[in-house]
Amino acid sequence: MPATAGGAPLLVPPLAVPPPPPVPAVERPAARAAAAPVRTSRMLVYASEFRLNPSRRVITAGRLILQVKNIGEDDHNLVIRAANGHVLKATPVILPGGLETLRVRLTPGRYWLVCTIPGHEAHGMVRSFTVRKPPVRRR
Numbered sequence: 526m527p528a529t530a531g532g533a534p535l536l537v538p539p540l541a542v543p544p545p546p547p548v549p550a551v552e553r554p555a556a557r558a559a560a561a562p563v564r565t566s567r568m569l570v571y572a573s574e575f576r577l578n579p580s581r582r583v584i585t586a587g588r589l590i591l592q593v594k595n596i597g598e599d600d601h602n603l604v605i606r607a608a609n610g611h612v613l614k615a616t617p618v619i620l621p622g623g624l625e626t627l628r629v630r631l632t633p634g635r636y637w638l639v640c641t642i643p644g645h646e647a648h649g650m651v652r653s654f655t656v657r658k659p660p661v662r663r664r
């Protein structure tokens with residue numbers, strides 16, 4: 526029988542973590558005086574057979590940075606369509622494992638994400654999302 530190191534189990538005292546320093550409130554008169562800044566929203570869309578899975582269904586009007594990741598086994602693409610059917614942005618064909626980024630400015634309304642590889646939309650690769658007006662700011 527091997528000898529064991531006896532004694533009490535090692536007790537680790539709790540670490541004394543100092544609280545984070547307070548963040549000073551910075552007045553930025555220049556930023557406040559400027560017009561309302563353009564908002565940037567981000568969305569990640571997973572594409573596979575045969576669905577599009579966006580990380581968000583509602584965003585705020587302004588810039589959108591949309592990333593599309595093909596997690597499937599077939600080629601896909603992604604098109605942003607306005608409600609009137611106009612194509613606003615389109616990726617090239619995305620190979621399996623590939624990632625593409627679209628940048629677009631959107632006004633409030635309903636939009637559609639579509640894979641336009643023949644047959645894919647009919648198989649379900651179409652999702653809508655909503656762009657809302659930014660909230661009204663009050664002083």
Ligand SMILES: [Cu+2]
Binds near residue numbers: 600601602642650
């Ligand atoms: Cu597709």
